Amino acid sequence: MPQVMDADRMSRALTRIAHEILERNRGLDEIALVGIRTRGVPIAKRLARSLKEINGDDVPTGALDITLYRDDLMRLPVGPQPVVRRTEIPFSIDDRKILLVDDVLYTGRTIRAALDALIDFGRPRAIQLVVMVDRGHRELPIRADFVGKNLPTSARQSVQVRLQEIDGADEVVIEGEP
Amino acid sequence: MTAIPGDRLIADITGTAPATLRSRHLLGIDGLDAGEIQLILDTAEAMKEIGTRSVKKVPTLRGRTVVNLFFEPSTRTRTSFEVAEKRLSADTLSIATAMSSVTKGESLLDTVRNIEAMAPDMIVIRHASSGAPHLLARMCRSTIVNAGDGMHEHPTQALLDAFTIRAHKKRLAGLKIAIVGDLLHSRVLRSNLLLLKTMGAEVWTCGPATLIPAGLERLGPRITTSIDEAVEGADVVMMLRIQQERMHGHFFPSVREYFSLFGLTSERLRRAAGDVIVMHPGPMNRGVEIDSEVADGASSVILEQVSNGVAIRMAVLYLLAGRDTAGNEG
Numbered sequence: 272m273p274q275v276m277d278a279d280r281m282s283r284a285l286t287r288i289a290h291e292i293l294e295r296n297r298g299l300d301e302i303a304l305v306g307i308r309t310r311g312v313p314i315a316k317r318l319a320r321s322l323k324e325i326n327g328d329d330v331p332t333g334a335l336d337i338t339l340y341r342d343d344l345m346r347l348p349v350g351p352q353p354v355v356r357r358t359e360i361p362f363s364i365d366d367r368k369i370l371l372v373d374d375v376l377y378t379g380r381t382i383r384a385a386l387d388a389l390i391d392f393g394r395p396r397a398i399q400l401v402v403m404v405d406r407g408h409r410e411l412p413i414r415a416d417f418v419g420k421n422l423p424t425s426a427r428q429s430v431q432v433r434l435q436e437i438d439g440a441d442e443v444v445i446e447g448e449p
Numbered sequence: 450m451t452a453i454p455g456d457r458l459i460a461d462i463t464g465t466a467p468a469t470l471r472s473r474h475l476l477g478i479d480g481l482d483a484g485e486i487q488l489i490l491d492t493a494e495a496m497k498e499i500g501t502r503s504v505k506k507v508p509t510l511r512g513r514t515v516v517n518l519f520f521e522p523s524t525r526t527r528t529s530f531e532v533a534e535k536r537l538s539a540d541t542l543s544i545a546t547a548m549s550s551v552t553k554g555e556s557l558l559d560t561v562r563n564i565e566a567m568a569p570d571m572i573v574i575r576h577a578s579s580g581a582p583h584l585l586a587r588m589c590r591s592t593i594v595n596a597g598d599g600m601h602e603h604p605t606q607a608l609l610d611a612f613t614i615r616a617h618k619k620r621l622a623g624l625k626i627a628i629v630g631d632l633l634h635s636r637v638l639r640s641n642l643l644l645l646k647t648m649g650a651e652v653w654t655c656g657p658a659t660l661i662p663a664g665l666e667r668l669g670p671r672i673t674t675s676i677d678e679a680v681e682g683a684d685v686v687m688m689l690r691i692q693q694e695r696m697h698g699h700f701f702p703s704v705r706e707y708f709s710l711f712g713l714t715s716e717r718l719r720r721a722a723g724d725v726i727v728m729h730p731g732p733m734n735r736g737v738e739i740d741s742e743v744a745d746g747a748s749s750v751i752l753e754q755v756s757n758g759v760a761i762r763m764a765v766l767y768l769l770a771g772r773d774t775a776g777n778e779g
Contacts, residue, residue, distance in 0.1 A: 336495060339507040339537075344771065352771035354468050354488075355495040355764075391504040 276420060278441035281403065284419035285314070288401060289321035291417055296368060301396065303331040303367050307385050308356055310374035311335075313436040314403060318372065333360035335371075340384035358388070365393040370417075374432035376402040379413035404443055406430045425449045473772045474586045474593040475765055477602035478643040486644060490612050492764035493757070499536055500759060510539035510770055514569040517543040518561070519596070520576040525731050525755060526596050526605070530573050533762035539571075561585055571769065574598075579636075592769050600634050600695070606730050607640035609761040611648065613754050614685055617726050622649035625722075627679040629711060630689030630738050632656040632665060634696070637730045638689060642668040655679035656689075657711065659700040676711050683721045687728040688713050688739045704737050714740045718748065726750045 276284070296302055299322060306315030312334045319332045336356045338344070344353070371385055382400060389398060403419040408426055420443070424430060428447040435441050470485050478486075499507055515534045519527050527543060534541040544564075555563075561572065571592040574582050579599030586593040597603040611621060618624055626645060632638055632654055645652050652670040654661075655678070665672060673679050680686055691707065701707045718725065727739075727748045735741045744751060 338495075339499075339509040339767070344509060352469050352768065355492050355767065357495045357498050359498070387508070391506070392502060 272444045272446045274442050274444050275422060276404075276443035278435075281419065281441050281443065284403070285317055286321055288417045288419060289318055289325055292318070292322065292370065292399075292401075293326060295399075295416070299326055299328045299330055301367050302370060303333065303362060303364065304370045304372055305333045305335050305360060305364075305385075305389065307371065307373040307381065308334055308336045310432055310434055310437060311372045313434050314374060314401075315370075315372040316436075318370070318401065331362040333362065334358065335360065335385055335388055337381060337384040337388050340388045342380060342384065360392055363393060364389065364395045366396050368397045368399065369395045370399050370401050372401045374403045374434075375430050376400070376405045376413075376415050376418075377408055377430075379409045379411035382413050383411050403432050404430055470768050470772050473769060474582070474595075475604055475769060476582050476586055476593065476595050478604045478607050478640045478647070479602065481604075481644075481647070483647050486608070486611065486647060489608055489761065489764050489768065490615060492768060493608075493612050493760040496536075496763035496767070497757070497760040499763070500756070505536055506538060507536065508538045509767060510534070510537040513539045513571070513770060514567075515539045515541045515571045515573060515766070516564055516569045516591075517541065517573045517596075518564065518575070519543065520546045520557075520574070520581075521597070523575055523596070525758070526575065526603075529755070529758040530594075530596060530605075530762050532759050533766060536759070537763055537766055539766070557581060558584070558588060561589060565589055565591060571766065592772075594765065594769065597636055599636065600639075601636050602640045602643075603636040603730075604640050605758070605762055605765060606637050607644040608765070609754055609758040610637075610641055610687065610728060610730070611644055612757045612761055613728065613750055614726070616753075616757070617724075617750065618684060621645065624650045624684040625653065625682055626650050626685040626687065627653045627655060627676075627683040627721075628670070628687045628689060629655045629676055629679055629713065631660050631691050631700075632689070633660040633662045633700075634692040635689045639668070641687070642670055653679040653683070655711070657701050657707070676713070676717060677720055680713075680717055681720045683725055685726055685728060686713060686718065686721055687730075688733075690730065690732065691734055691737050708737055708740075712736070712738055712740060713743050715742050715746065718743055718746075728754060731755070 304315040304319050306312035315332050319330045322330050336358045338353045338355045399416040401417040402415045404422050405415055405418045406422045406424040428445055431444050433440055433442050517527055517530050531541055569591055573594040573596050575596040576598050579601035581598050582593050582595040595604055646669040654670040655673050655676050658674055725748050729751045
């Protein structure tokens with residue numbers, strides 16, 4: 272399976288995104304990061320570290336589980352149900368700019384669910400989307416504000432973002448025939 | 450790096466628990482294995498967080514109809530199920546038999562078939578006859594959840610008890626758990642014994658000889674008539690209610706004598722472990738099985754049990770709803 276990003280490129284992409292976030296938002300006063308479980312969470316934590324290194328400020332960071340908001344939850348014909356995990360947003364999102372973080376942007380349905388979930392927590396001033404990989408094939412009108420890498424794929428392929436914290440190594444791989 | 454609390458727990462979840470229940474009904478703890486119990490407890494951890502939000506609602510069971518059919522009086526359990534259903538966005542209605550056609554002589558099966566004709570997805574049932582939910586599970590299309598059947602089982606109570614114990618002790622295996630009171634009439638006891646045995650806890654049961662059912666030892670607990678022996682070094686003391694409404698005979702001479710021999714007082718509790726927690730499934734008879742000083746004391750987690758009940762019932766409803774869609778076998 273071809274590797275499309277290695278640890279070094281992923282790290283540089285995140286540093287670039289951190290700079291772009293600062294540029295776009297002019298400071299970090301009202302910013303908070305919310306990672307979508309599972310792999311959005313470590314990416315959000317890494318972004319928080321990068322932002323702190325550049326700017327010196329701590330950015331509140333949370334974790335969002337979108338399982339209970341999925342649109343396919345009760346439609347799956349067979350197979351085990353997704354495990355529900357804790358959502359942990361230990362700060363008020365009211366009037367903050369929320370940077371929603373995920374590993375791969377594909378159909379947009381996960382992000383739709385995440386937007387619904389976030390809005391149950393309050394009324395953020397704005398929500399911006401950060402993804403490590405945008406692989407196209409959107410089924411909903413959703414786009415990312417900050418992208419690590421745009422990756423043209425076919426619908427038959429699968430894109431895996433692997434992270435040190437979960438998988439033991441950093442890389443992005445693409446599997447299957449184009 | 451800010452550690453997000455709960456991450457370790459998540460590793461535990463993905464590591465060991467299966468992602469689904471085998472049965473599409475919850476009729477009892479009997480039939481659940483350790484992995485399934487752990488799955489329910491872990492799912493409840495996630496559900497508990499929803500109760501801390503300002504908007505305490507998720508859209509998961511939108512469009513599902515749940516009927517709460519209570520043939521016995523209940524405040525806590527029925528309210529708890531209703532709150533759990535509403536937090537998951539299910540459409541819910543509760544039928545209490547005092548206001549239903551049951552008082553006109555309709556049989557259980559007829560009542561339920563009529564309700565089924567309105568196509569609910571799940572029926573939560575409490576009934577004075579042991580086995581009533583099992584009968585419905587055989588005869589009906591809906592998913593059946595047992596909310597207490599006679600003197601048989603009360604599975605969601607045992608699950609919320611285990612959840613509460615685990616929250617304080619971080620484990621169930623190896624704990625000494627004393628269960629004291631009316632052992633004969635208690636479905637809470639039976640479900641707890643099954644669950645705690647499956648999860649590897651050491652259970653001591655204690656009550657007057659007249660309230661110890663024959664064959665209790667087959668469910669695995671140590672049995673004693675001395676509360677001091679049961680409470681000695683216990684990590685958890687669980688008091689059971691004296692069920693006057695089920696007592697058709699004289700099981701002990703007087704309430705005062707019962708309290709003096711089996712009531713949990715602060716002096717007796719001193720024999721337990723330093724970090725003992727005191728539990729009661731409710732409703733409490735203060736001054737009968739438990740002294741007010743203990744019920745309201747620092748070791749008491751009785752109201753926590755009630756809050757945890759909602760999270761456990763949300764977890765059960767969520768897991769069964771998914772199970773229902775996943776196929777109709779079993």
